[in-house]
Amino acid sequence: MKNTIILICLTLSLTLSSISSAQSRVYKVIFDDEISLPLVQYLKRALEQAEKDNADALLVEINTFGGRVDAATQLKDILLDAKIPTIAYVNKRAVSAGALITLACKKIAMAPGSTIGAATVVDQERGKKSPRNINLICVLK
Numbered sequence: 447m448k449n450t451i452i453l454i455c456l457t458l459s460l461t462l463s464s465i466s467s468a469q470s471r472v473y474k475v476i477f478d479d480e481i482s483l484p485l486v487q488y489l490k491r492a493l494e495q496a497e498k499d500n501a502d503a504l505l506v507e508i509n510t511f512g513g514r515v516d517a518a519t520q521l522k523d524i525l526l527d528a529k530i531p532t533i534a535y536v537n538k539r540a541v542s543a544g545a546l547i548t549l550a551c552k553k554i555a556m557a558p559g560s561t562i563g564a565a566t567v568v569d570q571e572r573g574k575k576s577p578r579n580i581n582l583i584c585v586l587k
Contacts, residue, residue, distance in 0.1 A: 473505065474506075475505070481544065504533070505533050505535055506525070509544075511539060511541045513542075513543045518542075522547055522549075528552075534554045537557050
């Protein structure tokens with residue numbers, strides 16, 4: 447009986463040490479301003495490197511009021527085609543193009559008090575193109 451208890455303790459100890467030594471490798475990109483075309487190459491390079499290095503996931507930190515629709519659409523497509531899990535972390539806000547990018551990730555996490563939602567499409571002079579409601583979802587603290 448004593449030998450069985452020692453064997454169980456030794457097995458448990460080895461199992462716990464192997465679990466604690468295993469680390470996840472998560473790559474991170476940050477979209478912290480207007481969504482623009484240079485972000486497309488930034489995301490492509492980061493995702494290619496993460497996939498090449500067999501990363502466990504790509505974390506996309508988002509804090510934006512939006513930006514270019516063409517850039518957002520390309521970013522969305524890249525994230526949807528990712529071979530590794532993608533996680534959006536909304537840090538403060540993901541509005542308009544930011545919401546589209548967030549929804550393209552396989553998982554979404556939001557900071558307390560952050561917002562996500564749609565906004566009105568505007569032209570280059572910041573004039574409204576179509577009357578739409580602004581829909582935001584707030585994460586309460």
